Amino acid sequence: MENNQLRINGKRLQDSLEQMAKIGATPNGGVQRLTLSDEDKAARDLFVKWLKELDLEIVIDELGNIFGTRKGKDNTLAPVMSGSHIDSQPKGGRFDGILGVMGALEVMRTLTENSIETQHPITIVVWTNEEGTRFAPAMMCSGVWANALDKKWIYDRTDINGKRFEDELIRIGYKGDTPAKKSDIHAYYEYHIEQGPVLERENKIIGIPKGIVCLHWYDIYLEGEANQVGPTPMEGRHDALCAAAEMILKVNELPNRMGGNLVATVGEIQNEPNSRNIIPDKIHFTVDIRSWDDDLAIKAWDLVKQDFENIAHGRGCPIRIEETWRVEHSPFNQELVKNIADSAKILGYPSLHMVSGAGHDASYMNQIAPTAMIFVPSIGGRSHVEVEKTKWEDCEAGTNVLLHTILKSANG
Amino acid sequence: MENNQLRINGKRLQDSLEQMAKIGATPNGGVQRLTLSDEDKAARDLFVKWLKELDLEIVIDELGNIFGTRKGKDNTLAPVMSGSHIDSQPKGGRFDGILGVMGALEVMRTLTENSIETQHPITIVVWTNEEGTRFAPAMMCSGVWANALDKKWIYDRTDINGKRFEDELIRIGYKGDTPAKKSDIHAYYEYHIEQGPVLERENKIIGIPKGIVCLHWYDIYLEGEANQVGPTPMEGRHDALCAAAEMILKVNELPNRMGGNLVATVGEIQNEPNSRNIIPDKIHFTVDIRSWDDDLAIKAWDLVKQDFENIAHGRGCPIRIEETWRVEHSPFNQELVKNIADSAKILGYPSLHMVSGAGHDASYMNQIAPTAMIFVPSIGGRSHVEVEKTKWEDCEAGTNVLLHTILKSANG
Numbered sequence: 081m082e083n084n085q086l087r088i089n090g091k092r093l094q095d096s097l098e099q100m101a102k103i104g105a106t107p108n109g110g111v112q113r114l115t116l117s118d119e120d121k122a123a124r125d126l127f128v129k130w131l132k133e134l135d136l137e138i139v140i141d142e143l144g145n146i147f148g149t150r151k152g153k154d155n156t157l158a159p160v161m162s163g164s165h166i167d168s169q170p171k172g173g174r175f176d177g178i179l180g181v182m183g184a185l186e187v188m189r190t191l192t193e194n195s196i197e198t199q200h201p202i203t204i205v206v207w208t209n210e211e212g213t214r215f216a217p218a219m220m221c222s223g224v225w226a227n228a229l230d231k232k233w234i235y236d237r238t239d240i241n242g243k244r245f246e247d248e249l250i251r252i253g254y255k256g257d258t259p260a261k262k263s264d265i266h267a268y269y270e271y272h273i274e275q276g277p278v279l280e281r282e283n284k285i286i287g288i289p290k291g292i293v294c295l296h297w298y299d300i301y302l303e304g305e306a307n308q309v310g311p312t313p314m315e316g317r318h319d320a321l322c323a324a325a326e327m328i329l330k331v332n333e334l335p336n337r338m339g340g341n342l343v344a345t346v347g348e349i350q351n352e353p354n355s356r357n358i359i360p361d362k363i364h365f366t367v368d369i370r371s372w373d374d375d376l377a378i379k380a381w382d383l384v385k386q387d388f389e390n391i392a393h394g395r396g397c398p399i400r401i402e403e404t405w406r407v408e409h410s411p412f413n414q415e416l417v418k419n420i421a422d423s424a425k426i427l428g429y430p431s432l433h434m435v436s437g438a439g440h441d442a443s444y445m446n447q448i449a450p451t452a453m454i455f456v457p458s459i460g461g462r463s464h465v466e467v468e469k470t471k472w473e474d475c476e477a478g479t480n481v482l483l484h485t486i487l488k489s490a491n492g
Numbered sequence: 493m494e495n496n497q498l499r500i501n502g503k504r505l506q507d508s509l510e511q512m513a514k515i516g517a518t519p520n521g522g523v524q525r526l527t528l529s530d531e532d533k534a535a536r537d538l539f540v541k542w543l544k545e546l547d548l549e550i551v552i553d554e555l556g557n558i559f560g561t562r563k564g565k566d567n568t569l570a571p572v573m574s575g576s577h578i579d580s581q582p583k584g585g586r587f588d589g590i591l592g593v594m595g596a597l598e599v600m601r602t603l604t605e606n607s608i609e610t611q612h613p614i615t616i617v618v619w620t621n622e623e624g625t626r627f628a629p630a631m632m633c634s635g636v637w638a639n640a641l642d643k644k645w646i647y648d649r650t651d652i653n654g655k656r657f658e659d660e661l662i663r664i665g666y667k668g669d670t671p672a673k674k675s676d677i678h679a680y681y682e683y684h685i686e687q688g689p690v691l692e693r694e695n696k697i698i699g700i701p702k703g704i705v706c707l708h709w710y711d712i713y714l715e716g717e718a719n720q721v722g723p724t725p726m727e728g729r730h731d732a733l734c735a736a737a738e739m740i741l742k743v744n745e746l747p748n749r750m751g752g753n754l755v756a757t758v759g760e761i762q763n764e765p766n767s768r769n770i771i772p773d774k775i776h777f778t779v780d781i782r783s784w785d786d787d788l789a790i791k792a793w794d795l796v797k798q799d800f801e802n803i804a805h806g807r808g809c810p811i812r813i814e815e816t817w818r819v820e821h822s823p824f825n826q827e828l829v830k831n832i833a834d835s836a837k838i839l840g841y842p843s844l845h846m847v848s849g850a851g852h853d854a855s856y857m858n859q860i861a862p863t864a865m866i867f868v869p870s871i872g873g874r875s876h877v878e879v880e881k882t883k884w885e886d887c888e889a890g891t892n893v894l895l896h897t898i899l900k901s902a903n904g
Contacts, residue, residue: 169765169767169770170765170767171765213767218769274723275719275720275722275723275724276719276720276722276723276724276725277723277724277725277728278723293722295722297768305874306874306876306877307687307688307873307874307875307876307877308687308688308849308850308875308876309755309757309759309780309782309849310687310688310705310707310755310780310782310848310849310850310851311686311687311688311689311690311848311849311850311873311875312687312688312689312755312849312873313688313689313755314744314747314748314752314755314756316689319744319757321740321758321759321761322740322741322744322758324737325736325737325738325740325741325744326737326741328733328734328737329734329737329738329741332726332731332734332737335726336726340726343721343722343724343725343726344726345721345731345768345769345771346733346734346772347721347733347766347767347768347769347770347771347772348763348766348767348768349733349761349763349766350766351760351761353581353582353583353876353877354759354760354761354762355581355582355625355759355760355876356709356759356760356778356780357624357630357757357759357780357850357876358581358759358876358877359757359759360758360759361877366768368721368722368768368769370721370722436722436723437720437721437722437723437724438720438722438723438769439722461719461723461724462717462718462719463719463720463723464718464719464720464765464767464769464770465718465719465770465773
């Protein structure tokens, strides 16, 4: 069989995704596999079992990143790598992350059952804690691997109950011996759902991002003065929730104010004491700003930060601002982007050049290796929710593109 | 000794308050005695022990309300009643509620050690669940006793963990046999901290409210559309938190808009999924409106409700509104108000006629019996917080006013 005729097994891919979806399944059809939870462990165990069936060389590093390598004709060459993550949001979907892992696995299975040898070795990877929900920040362990984050700092990160990352990693049995340290990678491809509405709206099956937007996270802490609401006149109140409400609206107006080329969101808010008859005196909320234009995002932040300080001053609510995390926008390797576009074209799938609004492990990989991504449509643009869905035929299409793109790099 | 020379024992009052403050003490000097918690039980046990030492006739009704009656010369006469509540806010203060109970207890102790007989019997009362924080609404059990609320409905109220009121009442051993049903009361006096800044600002020791403002509670539920924030353009978002932020500011502006004679507050908000990279899709928040003018409060609500509906429509966030609770403003009995003013004058304490901005069990008692209240200053106007404080000499002053006011009614 000519390689160009080669196709993955869509039914087998669907079966694997459905088996994974049972682990941490939620009542409304989603999954909850928080990082280093029992569900994360169960999904890892199943994945490792599948790697063993393919006779791959399995390595688990000191951060729980899992690598499975299929030998090439010349194992002195750097491998082509592909994968994504197994963890999910709380009440997350059945495709985010896991599609890229099951897709790469299906590529491995297809190569093996067709006895196809490649020049370069091929490595499938699962990165620990992409979501950053249980332990912040996101994409932690690809970050360490790519030498952008510090391992010791990661080990000491705690969840909301004060549990340490390292302790939980040991608890589920996934703290390996191999250092989490970058090695030469010939090409890194990450296959993922779009998580936005663009492909569906444009009626395309394959999305080819030119890169990932920048991602800036901020944490805002406000103090007010708690008092019984009835006997406390409006004059002289220091209501932290009112201050936060003004700030939330400023964040929401920011993209328009900057001309549109960014998104800005407050997703999280904590209010204390959170009692209906007490004036709120402690607020924490988050700000997320993303743009292809890093300077625009920073300019926007500077403006809204000034707004925050004015509002805090006006309401007599002291403010503390943490500039928690900044990742620059990340243009992918143009040759790899072209490989994906060529594969989509050969396979006859309509494709679209775009940007990735979401961060991915590919962001960090892009700092140390030629990197690109393949997107498939999210129905209704919905993601990070239980109803997250991608058509099975689109999952299959994306995996075929991944197969042919990997083959091209692994033989090129 | 002439009765006019009679004074309570300020040191003993302070001791009793300090003993009570140990039960549920919080690290920052407050107390947390949530309704029907182990701390509530411990405080009740201590209170009942003290009642027994005074040889009072003790009755515990089917809602856990506790009554201790000191015989009068003519026990066919309706009793004078005084008391308040033992439960607290989460991270509440050491004076709210318990001062009125310890004050009435100190009055009983003073009468007994001075062998003073009164014409009417005198009853001290502790009402279950005044705060309404663990089980909503507030002032539940004075409400049932006064025939304004339904007992079965109260039994089925649940806390945030789904625990039923009745089950918890049985668990702590305070479900009595006596029906929670009003009886004739000659006069009801409730002694309480002001919980506002007015007395301190005006440099008065005794506050004499002409009544309690109306109290309207609303619950607002908003739906948005959850999505990953990065790949979801600003256009077409349905962000429930932004809708809520607009509404919170409308509530805050309401008193000014209505000319000032009301207070309006959002104290509580829940946001889901509350993740920094997901657009919020479920919000619950509360609205609390209070005024001496019931019609003004309802007019204000009608206006802000219209604002809510417009905002919800504009942001494509379906809204559900519950009109949870309304208590009308409640003017106290003028003769009892005058008794208090006379006592303060005789005792030489500077006093102020005012309104009560907070609801109290006195609201329900006022529907079925002649009722009035005595306030003492809250330092800095702070209440429902751990730093809540009233000077010991003011606690003593208020209790002396209570003593003489009770004597007047019990002999009149």
